[in-house]
Amino acid sequence: MTVRSRIATGVAAIAFCAIATPVLAGPAEDKLIAQLLDEGLNRSDAMEIASELMDRIGPRLTNSENHRKAEDWAAAKFAAFGLKNIHREPFEFGLGWNLKSYSATMTSPRTLPLTVLPVAWSPATGGPITAPVIVAPMSKVENFDAWKGKLAGKIVLVSLPGETSESKDPVFERLSGEDMGKLDKYTLPRHDPEGLAMQVARRGFARKLSEFLKAEGALAMVKMTYRDGKLVHGEGYDFIPGQTLAVPTMDMAQEDYRRLVRLAKTGAAPQLSLSIDASFDDKDLMADNVIAEIPGTDPKAGYVMAGAHFDSWIAGDGASDNGAGSVAVIEAARLLSKMGVKPKRTIRFALWSGEEQGLLGSKAYIEQHLATRPVDPSLKGIDSYAAWRNAYPITPKPEYSQLKAYFNMDNGSGKFRGIYAEGNVGAAPLLREWLSPFNSLGADRVVMSKTGGTDHVYLQAIGLPGYQFIQDPLDYESRVHHSSLDTLDHMRADDMRQASVILAGMLLQAAMSDKELPRSPLPTQPDATDPFKVQDPNQ
Amino acid sequence: MTVRSRIATGVAAIAFCAIATPVLAGPAEDKLIAQLLDEGLNRSDAMEIASELMDRIGPRLTNSENHRKAEDWAAAKFAAFGLKNIHREPFEFGLGWNLKSYSATMTSPRTLPLTVLPVAWSPATGGPITAPVIVAPMSKVENFDAWKGKLAGKIVLVSLPGETSESKDPVFERLSGEDMGKLDKYTLPRHDPEGLAMQVARRGFARKLSEFLKAEGALAMVKMTYRDGKLVHGEGYDFIPGQTLAVPTMDMAQEDYRRLVRLAKTGAAPQLSLSIDASFDDKDLMADNVIAEIPGTDPKAGYVMAGAHFDSWIAGDGASDNGAGSVAVIEAARLLSKMGVKPKRTIRFALWSGEEQGLLGSKAYIEQHLATRPVDPSLKGIDSYAAWRNAYPITPKPEYSQLKAYFNMDNGSGKFRGIYAEGNVGAAPLLREWLSPFNSLGADRVVMSKTGGTDHVYLQAIGLPGYQFIQDPLDYESRVHHSSLDTLDHMRADDMRQASVILAGMLLQAAMSDKELPRSPLPTQPDATDPFKVQDPNQ
Known part of the structure; x- marks a missing residue:
């Protein structure tokens, strides 16, 4: 009853705001939504x-x-909820890396514990390294010459x-x-191949720098972290066998x-004692996506899917990025399973791995299930990231036509305020209809903006209906994203x-609906480039 | 020239805003101010x-x-600048305490370094303590009974x-x-003896709690810190010999x-390994203020003084609280000395100790130089703090009439925006006059508010002209004050x-002026109490 009145209030609010034209579902679906709200909000x-x-x-x-432990845990959860077809889908990744302990202390001019974190896939130190620091800022290969002969033992x-x-x-x-309101804008297509290439090149720089340091006899590399x-x-992005960082590398708090920089400038070089106890694991270079399903009643109706990346960085506990999305996927699976829904279409739940290293898990899923692109197979890890986005032609697989909707969550842990239509003007009315039961919960906007940086991107890039939600920012961007918080x-x-x-609720409606989200045309060439753009030859 | 035009701009701005009535100093003083601005802003x-x-x-x-090391450093600085009468003024304090190292790790259900800091004057652990946690929130003595028999070994x-x-x-x-504008209000006097007593009682609670824990056989106490x-x-406030905390005590990051609380609630109690390597020092229970002077030319003209507390807590480096004030005092001494000023009145510079434990250094200075109050001499440390503020009569010493102005800095490191007249309406015009050369630097307000919590408070409490500045907040209150940042x-x-x-500049003008700041009357009884206040018997 409370739930019904909440929905009614929501509808009234929408009518007043003239934001949406809610198309109420039939009585059967309406009852399921009420049941979902009761179950999911009260229990x-x-x-x-x-x-x-x-x-x-x-x-x-x-x-x-730890990721493998979490996979076991997730598979057990899905099994306990009664989901079907629970399995891992391995994909080629690179080295495992397990951090046991680490520390950093300034030992001179005074003793002071320092706030640090090893960079992921850093080599271990093999016990404490105690040495003076040298401040040698380098951001491109051209900077190396200035420091030759000065870094040994440092x-x-x-x-x-x-x-x-x-x-x-x-x-x-x-x-x-x-x-x-500012999010509701149609973004004109813009292709920026140089930008993507630069991004990949920047990430490759850390390894080149570490190799220079090693060749010079330096003992360790310390980077300043980017938030105060x-x-x-x-x-860290160097996880391909034979291509890892050459010296132990740490991220250090700005303060x-x-x-250290000020002390080095005004007196004898401060001494540090650093240690990283971590080990590489090359026994299994495959990472795993975890998949589970609520089977549909109509094998010909295709499937809908919710996904979130399950992997995290090593700072903090990977809570808002992206434990939050993973938890929402798992809890959604629990709720729908507990309700005993019998959807027309199969509802598939996906926990992706390798997202932080270039959407590698969701890309692998696409390659295994949906479509292939002609990418040089020698490109691994982060190098394959930009290449895949820009390879033509796209060759759909038989399952391409089966995926009717994909909902991704990876914008922190803030509540849903609406959904991004990703520039697909034709999809907005149906997204608006499916969102309408939840308008009164604060999720009442369908906006045109395109979003990037997470696992719906490669689906969108091949014309498939991959969407994600507008979420309240909380303190995600300001301090939590990828940080120790x-x-x-x-x-x-x-x-x-x-x-x-x-x-x-979105999954349920997408799985039951007589309608389907309209797809974008299958892309055959990159988005429009700016014909008047003059490239900076110094970049 | 640049400096002159800055001043002119400032004056014009004031005339326009009608905030102040600047009384320009004579040509000699004007030249000194110009010299000060050049020296202090350019070099x-x-x-x-x-x-x-x-x-x-x-x-x-x-x-x-470390405080003693800093005292030596400050005395050497003052000597290098050519100041006179550089000396320490010891006062009764309590135990020294030196922290060498510390750590905290969760060892079960997984290994995780925890962000902690020992509470100042905590006992050492004598090597690592490894034990399960128990979550036993206690905020008053009445809570102890519920936990009796449950804390041993925890x-x-x-x-x-x-x-x-x-x-x-x-x-x-x-x-x-x-x-x-909001700071410019005259606050009606209000005496709150219960509030002060409660504040002291709250601080005493940590020790009682630690004694209860020790009696129960608990191994250590962990408090959650108050910022996220x-x-x-x-x-920590328990530094009197024989009255220190009974068990090792740590402050732990909220996250x-x-x-730990969530893990304890949903499974076996997490295990921690804690260590604090720290030592008490009872060889010298006296703490020291550091004093230095630029002597005045007229021995009968009295003296003016700038002060800031030199002591800090152990979190961070004591930068904004109150390295900033200390640095300003030292730099002001350097500037005035380098300029070779010959002020009529002596300019005294004071670096107080023991401020964080109850304004103990500045109180000692007052007792040694300016006035006494009849306080029970058995009250030590923090217990003497509230008692001193409320003891009557106040008996001035001969030097009472000699102190013509005191300027304190202890509101973080933000730039000066004006000065608090501390409710002394009669002092405002002269403060405004002395501030006028600096209006164009952003310091253009004289406001009536009273301020508290630092070393001008006890001077104001005995009717002496102790002032401090309005400062830009920066991130002082939000995250820096008393924290690891x-x-x-x-x-x-x-x-x-x-x-x-x-x-x-304020010191210089106060030391040269023909005028003196009007004093408040010598208080003979507490500020007005509210005759209609009904005390809560449950407090």
């Missing part, structure tokens, strides 16, 4: 699931022991310390109506890094149960 | 001094080895985990004109503390040179 398991994953298992670097601080920040933005945010407030991040404390229980319910 | 040493103090020496807990988590924060405020702030974002604080990175070079110059 949510989202935060218990989240605590098992984040607090008890912790961060899940792709192909680490711990090298390779970042330019720069200026401290004076951000006037609030740490924690929820979207206003005005904020959401004693946060550390530790992203600690800049103190990415713990359960920065998730919100109310937001998580709302998101889980809406994700389940 | 500031503030940040080099700050780096020596914060980066190289580090935090300065009252009566610690690491006790004594804080209620509470809710996570959702602050909408920006981290970093500068004051707008509107903000400053993985900040830690570690304030780590709440994770209190490092040099959160100070701003431009702000520090502005503040140092204005502090020097």
Whole structure:
């Protein structure tokens, strides 16, 4: 009853705002939505699931022991909920890497523990390294010459310390109506092949730098992290066998890094003692996506899917990125299974791996199930990321026509405020209809903006209906994303149960509907390039 | 020339705003101000001094080895600048405490380093303590009974985990004109003896709790820190011999503390390994203020003084609290000495100790130089804090009439925007006059508000002219104050040179002026109490 009146209120609000034209579902579906809201809002398991994953298992670097432990846990969860066809889908990735412990202390001019995190896939130190620092900022290969002959026996601080920040933005945010209005814009297509190439080249630089340091006899590399407030991040992209970083590498908090720079400038070089106890694992170079299903009643009706990447970085517990999305997928599966839904279409749940290293898990799924693109098979890891996006022709597989809708969650743990139509104007009315039962929960916008950076991107890139939700920002971008603060404390229980319910509701309607989301045309060439763009030859 | 035009601009701005009635000083003083601005803004040493103090020496807990090292450094600085009568003034304090190292790791259900800081004057652990946690929130003695017999062999988590924060405020702030307008209010006197007594009682609770834990056979006490974002604080008030905490005590980051609470609630108690390597020092129970002077030319004209507390907590490097104030005092001394000023009145510079434990250094200075109050001499440390404020009669000493002005800096490292007249309406015109040369540097307000919590308070309490400045907040209150972020990175070079110059300028004018700041009447009884206040018998 409470639930019915919430929906009614939502409808009234929409009529007033003239934002949407709700098309109410039939009585059977209406009853299922009411049941879902009751189950998911009154008896949510989202935060218990989240605590098992984040607090008890912790961060899940792709192909680490912890990621495999989490896969076992997720498969067991799906089984306990009664899902079917639970399995892993392996894909070629690279080395596993398991971090056991680490530390960094300044030992001179005074003793001080420093806030650091090893960079993922850094070599171990083999016990403590104690040595003086040298401040040698290098951001491109052309900088190397200036430091030749000066780095032997040193711990090298390779970042330019720069200026401290004076951000006037609030740490924690929820979207206003005005904020959401700004998201509703159709973005003209723009192809930026140089930009993508530069991004890949930048990521390759760390390895070149580490090889230069090793050749010079340096002992370790220290980077300054990119947020202040004693946060550390530790992203690393060098996980292909034979292509890992050449020297132990750490990310250091800005406050600690800049103190070392100032001390080095005004007196004898400070001494550090660093240690990283970590091990590579080359026994299994495959990473795994985890898949589970609620089977559909009509084998010819195709399937709908929800997905979230399950892997995380090593900072924090991988809570908002992307434990939150994973929990919503798992809780949605629990809710729909508990409700005993018998959807026309199969509902598939996917927990992707390798997202942080270039959407590698969802790309592998596409290659295995949906379509192939002619990419040089010698390109591995991050190098395959940009290449795949720009390879033509796209060759659909038989399953291409079967995937009717994909909903992704990976914008932190804030509640859903609406959905991005990704520039597909024709899809907006149906997205609006499916969202309408949840308008009164705060999710009432369908906006045209395109979004990037997560696992719906490669689906969109081949014309498939992959969508994600507008979410309240909370403190995700300001301090949590990829940082040591990415713990359960920065998730919100109310937001998580709302998101889980809406994700389940969108899946349910997409699986039951007589209608299908219109697809974009299969792309045959890159998006429009700017014919008047003059390339900077110095870039 | 640039300097002259800056002043002219400032004057024009004031005339336009009708905020102040500037009374320009005579040509001689005007020239000195121009010289001060040139020296202090173009050739500031503030940040080099700050780096020596914060980066190289580090935090300065009252009566610690590091505080003594900093005293030696400050005395040497004053000597190098050519100041006179450089000396320490010892006062009765309590135990020294020196922290060598510490660590905290969760060892079960998984291995995870935790962000902690020992509470100042905590006993050492004597090697690692490894034990399960118990979550036993206690905030008053009445809570103890519920936990009797349950704490033996445990690491006790004594804080209620509470809710996570959702602050909408920006981290970093500068004051707008509107903000400053709100500070300009005359506060009606209000005496709150119960409030003060409760504050003292609350601080005493940690020791009672630790004694209960020890009697129960608990191994250590862990408190949750009061800000999120993985900040830690570690304030401690139990430094009197025979009255220190009974068990090793740590402050733990909210994110780590709440994770332990959730794990304890959903499974076997997590195990921690804690260690604190620290030592008490009872060889010298006296702490020291450091004093230096630029002698005046007229021995009968009295003296003016600038002061800042030199002691800090152990979190961070004691930069904004109160390295900043200390640096401004030292840089002001350097500037005035380098300019070769010959002031009529002596200019005294004071670096107080023991401020963080109850304004103990400045109180001692008052007792030694200015006035006494009849306080029970058995009250030590924090217990003497509230007692001293409320003891009557006040008996002035001969030097009472000699102190003509005191300027304190202890509101972080933000630039000066004006000065608080502390409710002394009669003093405002002269403060406004002395501030007028600096109006164009952003310091243009004289406001009526009273301020508290630092070393001018006890001077104001006995009717003496102790003032402090309105400062831009920066990120001081939001995250830096008493936290692990209190490092040099959160100070701003431009702000520090502005503040140092204005502090020097105020001192100079106060030392040269023919006028004196009017004093408040010598108090003979507490401020007005509210005759209609009904005390809550349950408090």
